[in-house]
Amino acid sequence: MNRPLKGRGADKVTRRSTNSVTLDDVAAHAGVSPQTVSRVIRMPDLVSPSTLETVQRSIAETGYVPNLAASNLASNRSMTVAALVPAVSYSVFADTIHGLDAVLSPKGYHLFIGSTEYDREREEGLIRAFLGRRPDGIVVVGTEHTPAARALLKGSNVPVVETWNWTEDPIDSLVGFSNRDASAALVDFAHERGYRHPAFGGWLTGRDSRAYERRIAFEQRVAELFPGESIRVVDAGTQGISIEAGRALLERTLHEYPETDVLMCASDIFATGALLEAESRGIDVPGQLAICGFGDFELSRHLSTPLTTVTTPNLEIGRRAGEVLLQRMLGESSEPTTLDLSFQLAARDSA
Amino acid sequence: MNRPLKGRGADKVTRRSTNSVTLDDVAAHAGVSPQTVSRVIRMPDLVSPSTLETVQRSIAETGYVPNLAASNLASNRSMTVAALVPAVSYSVFADTIHGLDAVLSPKGYHLFIGSTEYDREREEGLIRAFLGRRPDGIVVVGTEHTPAARALLKGSNVPVVETWNWTEDPIDSLVGFSNRDASAALVDFAHERGYRHPAFGGWLTGRDSRAYERRIAFEQRVAELFPGESIRVVDAGTQGISIEAGRALLERTLHEYPETDVLMCASDIFATGALLEAESRGIDVPGQLAICGFGDFELSRHLSTPLTTVTTPNLEIGRRAGEVLLQRMLGESSEPTTLDLSFQLAARDSA
DNA sequence: GTGAAAGCGCTAACAA
DNA sequence: TTGTTAGCGCTTTCAC
Numbered sequence: 001m002n003r004p005l006k007g008r009g010a011d012k013v014t015r016r017s018t019n020s021v022t023l024d025d026v027a028a029h030a031g032v033s034p035q036t037v038s039r040v041i042r043m044p045d046l047v048s049p050s051t052l053e054t055v056q057r058s059i060a061e062t063g064y065v066p067n068l069a070a071s072n073l074a075s076n077r078s079m080t081v082a083a084l085v086p087a088v089s090y091s092v093f094a095d096t097i098h099g100l101d102a103v104l105s106p107k108g109y110h111l112f113i114g115s116t117e118y119d120r121e122r123e124e125g126l127i128r129a130f131l132g133r134r135p136d137g138i139v140v141v142g143t144e145h146t147p148a149a150r151a152l153l154k155g156s157n158v159p160v161v162e163t164w165n166w167t168e169d170p171i172d173s174l175v176g177f178s179n180r181d182a183s184a185a186l187v188d189f190a191h192e193r194g195y196r197h198p199a200f201g202g203w204l205t206g207r208d209s210r211a212y213e214r215r216i217a218f219e220q221r222v223a224e225l226f227p228g229e230s231i232r233v234v235d236a237g238t239q240g241i242s243i244e245a246g247r248a249l250l251e252r253t254l255h256e257y258p259e260t261d262v263l264m265c266a267s268d269i270f271a272t273g274a275l276l277e278a279e280s281r282g283i284d285v286p287g288q289l290a291i292c293g294f295g296d297f298e299l300s301r302h303l304s305t306p307l308t309t310v311t312t313p314n315l316e317i318g319r320r321a322g323e324v325l326l327q328r329m330l331g332e333s334s335e336p337t338t339l340d341l342s343f344q345l346a347a348r349d350s351a
Numbered sequence: 352m353n354r355p356l357k358g359r360g361a362d363k364v365t366r367r368s369t370n371s372v373t374l375d376d377v378a379a380h381a382g383v384s385p386q387t388v389s390r391v392i393r394m395p396d397l398v399s400p401s402t403l404e405t406v407q408r409s410i411a412e413t414g415y416v417p418n419l420a421a422s423n424l425a426s427n428r429s430m431t432v433a434a435l436v437p438a439v440s441y442s443v444f445a446d447t448i449h450g451l452d453a454v455l456s457p458k459g460y461h462l463f464i465g466s467t468e469y470d471r472e473r474e475e476g477l478i479r480a481f482l483g484r485r486p487d488g489i490v491v492v493g494t495e496h497t498p499a500a501r502a503l504l505k506g507s508n509v510p511v512v513e514t515w516n517w518t519e520d521p522i523d524s525l526v527g528f529s530n531r532d533a534s535a536a537l538v539d540f541a542h543e544r545g546y547r548h549p550a551f552g553g554w555l556t557g558r559d560s561r562a563y564e565r566r567i568a569f570e571q572r573v574a575e576l577f578p579g580e581s582i583r584v585v586d587a588g589t590q591g592i593s594i595e596a597g598r599a600l601l602e603r604t605l606h607e608y609p610e611t612d613v614l615m616c617a618s619d620i621f622a623t624g625a626l627l628e629a630e631s632r633g634i635d636v637p638g639q640l641a642i643c644g645f646g647d648f649e650l651s652r653h654l655s656t657p658l659t660t661v662t663t664p665n666l667e668i669g670r671r672a673g674e675v676l677l678q679r680m681l682g683e684s685s686e687p688t689t690l691d692l693s694f695q696l697a698a699r700d701s702a
Numbered sequence: 703g704t705g706a707a708a709g710c711g712c713t714a715a716c717a718a
Numbered sequence: 719t720t721g722t723t724a725g726c727g728c729t730t731t732c733a734c
Contacts, residue, residue: 020508022711033721038713048719063506068483069423070711073726078420080463089449089666091442098440101466110484112431113464115452132419133461155414157370243653276653299650302594302627315440373727384705389729399703421727424710 021064030058041066072134081137081325082112082130084123086208090241092295092314093141096163099318100139107326109136116141118207124149131156137325139318143167143174144209159328161321164210166340173328174338175321179210180217182310182343186264186292187221189308189345195262195290198222199232201249201274202266203241211266214294218264232257236270246273250281261289262351268293268300268309275303275350290351306348313341372415381409392417423485432488432676433463433481435474437559441592443646443665444492447514450669451490458677460487467492469558475500482507488676490669494518494525495560510679512672515561517691524679525689526672530561531568533661533694537615537643538572540659540696546613546641549573550583552600552625553617554592562617565645569615583608587621597624601632612640613702619644619651622658626701630655641702657699664692 027034032055039047040055047055058064072078081104085093101111112130116123124146130138131152138158143165145153153160153171160172165179190198200218202211219231234253239245249270253260265271271293278285285291285305293300293309300307320339327333378385383406390398391406398406409415423429432455436444452462463481467474475497481489482503489509494516496504504511504522511523516530541549551569553562570582585604590596600621604614616622622644629636636642636656644651644660651658671690678684 023713024711034712035714035722036720039720042713046719051719065479065482067424067485067711069420069429069485070726071713072420073418073424073728074711074713076713076726087449088452089442089445091440091445094440094442094445097464098438098466101439101464105466108480110480111464113448113452113462115449115456128416129459129461131416134418134420243649247653272650273653276655279655298594299623302598302624304627304630304655375727385728386705386730387703390704393729397703402703418727421710422729424712425727425729427710427729 020067021062023064023066026055026058026062026064029062030055076134078134078136079108080110080112080133080135081139081322082114082133082135084114084116084126084130084138084140086116086118086141088113088115091297092312095314096141096318096321099315099320100322101318103319103322103326107330109329120144120146120149120207124152127152131158134158136329137161139163139321139325142209143170143176145171159325161324163317163321165213170336170338173321173324173336175317175324175341176339177313177341177343179213182294182312183214183217183264184221185343185345186294186310187218187225189347190262190264190290190292190351191225193262193290193351195351196226197229197232197257197259197261198226199234199253199257199260199263200266201234201246201253201263201270202236203245203270204233204235205238206240208266214266232260234263236266241267241269243269243273243276246270246275247277248273250274250277262286262292263289264292264294266294268295268297268307271307271309271350272297272299272303275305275307279304286349286351292351296346301346301348303350305350307346308348308351309346311344311346313343316341371418372413374415374417377406377409377413377415380413381406427485429485429487430459431461431463431484431486432490432673433465433484433486435465435467435477435481435489435491437467437469437492439464439466442648443663446665447492447669447672450666450671451673452669454670454673454677458681460680471495471497471500471558475503478503482509485509487680488512490514490672490676493560494521494527496522510676512675514668514672516564521687521689524672524675524687526668526675526692527690528664528692528694530564533645533663534565534568534615535572536694536696537645537661538569538576540698541613541615541641541643541702542576544613544641544702546702547577548580548583548608548610548612549577550585550604550608550611550614551617552585552597552604552614552621553587554596554621555584555586556589557591559617565617583611585614587617592618592620594620594624594627597621597626598628599624601625601628613637613643614640615643615645617645619646619648619658619660622660622701623648623650623654626654626656626658637700637702643702647697652697652699654701656701658697659699659702660697662695662697664694667692 023034027037114126138160141164143162163175165176236245236249293307296309296311324337374385378388465477489511492515494513514526516527587596587600644658647660647662675688
């Protein structure tokens with residue numbers, strides 16, 4: 001070990017708490033300067049072939065693993081991206097994370113994942129904490145945040161991509177689609193097909209802004225297309241987004257609004273539960289009651305009565321968000337990007 | 352800005368590329384030493400109430416967000432945990448990540464997520480890269496790694512938890528269950544129920560070691576319990592783990608081994624597809640053909656013929672892995688822990 | 703209870 | 719092509 005530059009005399013105890021190999025160790029081993037080792041790692045083209053080989057052998061022999069925290073500090077680039085999702089285990093967001101990772105990972109970026117649990121305060125806390133990591137980019141699901149969270153993100157000087165929603169006033173970049181339009185399109189569809197008594201089912205007490213927008217759009221569109229018709233909205237209850245809750249949803253709909261002829265669910269999960277429950281009860285779908293979902297899960301097209309639903313760009317949101325971030329991080333663009341990935345109506349047998 | 356200690360004369364250009372507020376800035380603002388600000392953040396109890404208040408106000412007014420990379424470098428603790436899963440978007444692993452996050456996040460640890468895509472080389476690369484972040488803990492799915500990956504993890508001095516499998520020779524800690532035992536239990540069950548011509552279906556060409564173990568255990572147990580019976584193994588094809596592949600699986604089974612009376616699938620997803628396909632074809636389940644799954648997805652119990660399957664501790668694996676890590680990271684334990692979370696047979700209608 | 707000095711392991715800027 | 723110097727923003731150690 002040799003550290004010619006630093007005062008490593010017999011005077012003080014060193015703080016070298018880590019026992020891992022450092023750049024200096026490799027440099028000493030190879031008989032070159034630390035800077036050269038650094039170059040070998042980051043811009044090998046600028047190093048002569050012979051030095052390159054020597055140093056690379058030293059790296060291998062010492063088992064050197066560069067400390068990225070130190071690199072981060074010195075270069076002011078962390079090569080990390082922070083992603084905030086409502087829940088990691090909901091497949092739609094897992095897909096988005098996957099897409100994000102698929103784009104960023106090949107470029108050397110690592111992903112920090114945080115789960116907001118649909119809680120804005122929690123989101124704010126996570127943003128604050130993640131900002132301390134100095135990520136090179138931030139991806140958040142949703143466009144509604146606490147004022148403080150918004151200010152934090154805006155003032156952070158870090159490229160931000162909001163996703164999964166649509167707004168005229170994004171913090172920075174935006175990659176999403178209009179949940180309102182999608183929901184309205186479903187009402188239009190039901191109207192065209194001749195249904196007369198639509199109901200909406202979802203997790204109403206939750207803080208899921210996407211589900212909320214779907215509901216609001218449902219209400220508005222129903223008021224427009226079905227004048228005089230009452231606005232039927234049913235709560236899926238407190239079990240979160242589950243098939244069980246979907247079953248309960250059907251039961252409640254039947255009880256509260258027996259006249260319903262088409263039930264539009266805020267998620268395919270609910271719709272699947274509702275469909276299964278209808279089957280158990282011998283209710284003919286779509287004859288007696290039509291059912292629509294939202295999200296187009298793989299299962300939906302395979303159900304005994306394939307589900308009419310809205311296809312959302314789950315994975316694509318992640319991919320495009322990653323690309324938008326990459327452009328900013330690599331300095332190819334300095335302008336915010338807004339990308340409407342839209343949705344598709346998948347008309348199948350259930351409605 | 353005042354930095355009395357450092358040579359900030361008129362001589363050189365400073366490297367202050369970041370424009371964010373630093374500890375020194377806060378200290379200057381509050382009229383105390385940087386060290387005091389650091390104490391306010393990390394051990395407020397050691398600071399006098401009045402200083403505490405002054406400094407806290409300064410933090411708020413300057414909008415200071417501590418740079419954790421610097422903290423990491425100085426303290427040699429990153430407050431991060433790296434998690435490597437085969438695929439983020441497979442719900443079982445998403446559940447595990449969720450459990451991990453639920454335990455670690457309240458303690459201030461942030462999660463790095465990496466996706467190995469069931470590729471050992473890729474896993475090794477990710478381990479190498481993540482190690483550079485100096486995580487305080489590492490969680491990996493699986494117990495099979497390249498020799499280099501194993502060496503890297505063993506030599507890293509970082510607590511490691513392997514998960515989702517079982518082995519007598521873990522790298523460090525282990526939180527999982529025996530996929531072999533689970534698969535064998537299913538064969539036992541089929542045997543007891545009087546089935547005579549079992550077949551196994553799964554993604555055989557894949558590099559999923561858990562599916563592989565399930566298959567091997569199936570073969571061994573069938574050889575023991577059904578002497579003379581041929582070993583029926585069917586490949587789900589190249590479509591990955593999907594319902595579509597499950598449908599194909601049923602078709603192939605019917606074609607290759609028409610005598611099969613119970614089809615045991617490596618995943619509930621396949622089993623769901625097989626069941627749905629059987630329904631479409633008017634095959635009576637379990638009368639003509641019984642079907643078993645693996646994993647106990649929420650859907651499985653809701654299918655028109657509820658699925659007989661193995662319940663695996665997806666979320667619990669994550670939680671317990673987090674706890675094991677926490678013990679090590681907080682210095683409460685220095686011994687490796689091995690935890691067999693086991694599995695349960697969920698006997699339902701499909702077999 | 704507070705502060706000064708040193709240094710964590712790396713990179714940027716500059717010089718040779 | 720390679721080396722030197724200074725410093726990233728924090729924590730540790732030690733002194734007061």
